[in-house]
Structures are given as C-alpha cells and as structure tokens.
Amino acid sequence: MDIPELIESEDQLDAVMSTPSSALIEMMKSLDGDIMILGIGGKMGITLGIEAVRACKAAGVEKNVIGVSRFSDSAVSDKLTAAGLQCISCDLLDRFSVDRLPQVPNIVYMAGRKFGTDGGEAMTWASNTVIPANVVHHFSASRIVAFSTGNIYPLVAVTSDGALETTPPAPIGDYAQSCLGRERVFTWGSLENDTPLLLFRLNYAVDLRYGVLFDIGTKVFNGQAVDLDTGYFNCIWQGDANTQALLSLAHCKSPPTILNITGPETVSVRLVAETFAGIFGKPAELAGAENATAFLSNSEAATGLFGGPTVSLQRLIEWTAHWIKIGGASLGKPTHFEVRNGNY
Numbered sequence: 001m002d003i004p005e006l007i008e009s010e011d012q013l014d015a016v017m018s019t020p021s022s023a024l025i026e027m028m029k030s031l032d033g034d035i036m037i038l039g040i041g042g043k044m045g046i047t048l049g050i051e052a053v054r055a056c057k058a059a060g061v062e063k064n065v066i067g068v069s070r071f072s073d074s075a076v077s078d079k080l081t082a083a084g085l086q087c088i089s090c091d092l093l094d095r096f097s098v099d100r101l102p103q104v105p106n107i108v109y110m111a112g113r114k115f116g117t118d119g120g121e122a123m124t125w126a127s128n129t130v131i132p133a134n135v136v137h138h139f140s141a142s143r144i145v146a147f148s149t150g151n152i153y154p155l156v157a158v159t160s161d162g163a164l165e166t167t168p169p170a171p172i173g174d175y176a177q178s179c180l181g182r183e184r185v186f187t188w189g190s191l192e193n194d195t196p197l198l199l200f201r202l203n204y205a206v207d208l209r210y211g212v213l214f215d216i217g218t219k220v221f222n223g224q225a226v227d228l229d230t231g232y233f234n235c236i237w238q239g240d241a242n243t244q245a246l247l248s249l250a251h252c253k254s255p256p257t258i259l260n261i262t263g264p265e266t267v268s269v270r271l272v273a274e275t276f277a278g279i280f281g282k283p284a285e286l287a288g289a290e291n292a293t294a295f296l297s298n299s300e301a302a303t304g305l306f307g308g309p310t311v312s313l314q315r316l317i318e319w320t321a322h323w324i325k326i327g328g329a330s331l332g333k334p335t336h337f338e339v340r341n342g343n344y
C-alpha cells in the first residue's frame with residue numbers, strides 16, 4: 001500500500017484508511033459467503049465496511065457486505081450505500097429485530113457502549129451483554145469476530161511487555177466489566193453451539209479525527225496541560241486495526257481464539273507530547289508524573305498472524321500534527337485514555 005507523506009482531507013483520510021491490504025484481498029478469494037458488520041455506524045465501522053467492499057472488488061469476488069446499525073445519523077447509511085454496502089437499520093437490543101436479520105456466514109461485531117457509562121451503567125451493561133446474547137443466538141451458525149477491548153486486563157507494569165492473551169482478566173469499573181461480560185456471553189454461545197469465534201481485544205485505534213495521538217497533539221497545540229498520570233499507552237493505525245479485524249474471520253474457532261490488537265511499542269505520553277511540541281514549535285505543558293502501571297497489551301500473537309502495522313508511530317504523529325495544524329475535522333470524542341479508575 002502507498003503510504004502518503006501527509007493527509008490533507010477527510011476524503012483522502014477515508015480512502016487511505018479503507019485501502020485493503022494484499023493479504024486481505026487474497027483472503028476474500030477463499031472466504032465463503034457474505035459479510036455482515038453489526039454496529040457499523042461508529043468511529044471504526046464505516047471505513048471497515050468500505051474496506052471490505054474494496055477488498056472483494058479487488059479480489060474479483062461477488063459478496064454482499066451488509067452494514068447493520070440504528071443509523072442514528074442517516075448520512076452514515078447514505079455514505080455506506082454509495083460505497084456499495086447494503087444497509088439494514090436495526091436496534092440490536094431488540095431480539096425480535098435481530099431474529100429478522102438475514103443469516104450471513106461472516107459476522108464482524110462492533111456494537112458497544114463506553115461513554116455515558118458513569119450514571120448510565122444499566123444501559124452500558126445491556127448494550128455490552130444483551131446485544132451479544134441476541135447476536136450469538138441468532139448467528140450461531142456463522143463465524144464471528146467480536147470486537148473487545150484491552151481494558152478487560154488489569155493495569156500492568158509499564159516496564160513489562162504488556163498483558164498477554166493468557167493474562168487473567170481483572171476489569172476495573174462498569175465499562176470494562178461489561179466488556180468482559182460481552183466476551184463471556186459470546187464465549188458461552190460459541191461453546192454451546194460450536195460457533196467459530198475470535199475475541200478481538202483492541203487497544204486504541206488511531207484515526208486523525210479522534211484517538212490518543214489526536215488528544216495529546218491537540219492539547220499541545222492549544223497550550224493545554226498534558227496529564228502524565230497514565231504515562232504510557234499502546235495504539236494502532238485504525239486502517240491496520242480494520243484490516244486485522246477482517247483477516248480475523250479466517251481465524252475464528254471454538255473454543256474461541258483471543259487476540260490482542262495494537263501497535264508493537266509501549267508509547268510514552270511525555271515523548272509524544274514533546275515530539276508534537278517540536279513539530280508545532282511550541283512548548284509542551286506537562287502535568288503530574290508517570291505512574292508505574294498502565295493499560296498495556298502485548299500484540300505479538302497478532303503480529304505473528306498478520307505481520308506488523310503498515311503505518312509507523314512516527315508517521316502517525318506526523319500525520320496527526322499536520323491534521324491539527326490545518327484544522328482538520330474532529331469527531332469531538334476524546335478517548336479519556338488517561339482514566340485509571342474505570343469511570344467513563
């Protein structure tokens with residue numbers, strides 16, 4: 001894939017992010033049946049869906065790629081339809097509506113709820129456990145890649161290599177606990193019905209319109225303090241995360257496969273802030289001090305299957321800095337990566 005020096009517009013950003021890798025194009029040649037993406041209407045689903053369509057086209061295979069969401073924003077379904085997806089509007093919390101969805105052999109599950117959990121705990125638990133129950137029941141004959149999060153792990157030492165897939169979960173707070181609930185419900189369905197499943201434990205996808213790098217870069221650009229309490233994190237270019245999610249369809253098993261999905265490095269908030277400061281030509285205001293622990297995952301298993309990310313951390317910082325300088329669009333959705341007590 002051609003990686004541009006800089007990204008100048010949302011159209012270019014979406015085009016780069018939804019470019020299928022050659023491995024994904026090859027996989028589409030052997031993957032049987034259509035693909036359905038549940039909860040497609042969020043930050044990642046749109047480009048993931050478009051990438052799937054582009055991969056099928058490049059592979060020369062006929063597949064329906066179907067996006068399911070409530071489509072609270074109708075512009076999203078218009079964009080997906082224009083890109084060649086079929087869209088079905090559905091509230092996945094309603095099991096009767098889920099039961100009316102067409103049977104499709106390949107499911108990518110992306111629905112979830114994080115922000116608003118503080119004070120809205122019941123809705124978060126329902127979204128993150130009841131929807132999986134509806135889905136794993138209706139799609140018991142499909143293979144399912146279920147998005148999850150590295151937040152199900154405990155905080156680990158920043159000097160460690162990060163939590164492994166075998167590290168016992170110890171989620172902090174209602175959001176992370178409900179995400180472990182999501183995994184447990186999917187796993188139960190997989191074991192009951194022999195449904196091939198892959199739990200896709202993602203740590204921080206980076207787009208230019210949101211993400212940890214955008215959050216840190218924006219603070220440095222605006223002269224706001226960057227909090228160092230959570231001094232380290234992992235992240236991965238959203239295009240690579242999306243590609244790996246689609247490639248994961250070929251690795252679903254029962255009992256489920258579990259994969260940590262993130263970049264290879266433990267990234268220092270201080271170093272990232274100082275790199276942005278160097279690019280912007282202004283000082284980084286740093287507050288607090290690094291704790292000895294952070295939410296960190298080890299992605300060596302995924303790297304073994306898919307290879308490393310195609311976009312380096314340095315390139316991501318340069319893209320993000322340029323995006324901030326040119327006033328590029330923001331989703332207005334801070335990641336709150338600095339939260340350590342699990343309250344979102």
Ligand SMILES: NC(=O)c1ccc[n+]([C@@H]2O[C@H](COP(=O)([O-])OP(=O)(O)OC[C@H]3O[C@@H](n4cnc5c(N)ncnc54)[C@H](OP(=O)(O)O)[C@@H]3O)[C@@H](O)[C@H]2O)c1
Pocket residue numbers: 038039040041042043044045068069070071072073090091092093109110111112113114127131147148149150202203204205206
């Ligand atoms: N982005 C990250 O860095 C990151 C990190 C770790 C884990 N994850 C996980 O990865 C998944 C995808 O991430 P994301 O950032 O794209 O999430 P997101 O922005 O929250 O998108 C999820 C989408 O699911 C849809 N949805 C929610 N409830 C629904 C319902 N009842 N019925 C139908 N659709 C529903 C919503 O779209 P509509 O309003 O159209 O229904 C929502 O925008 C999420 O499960 C998230 O927990 C993401």
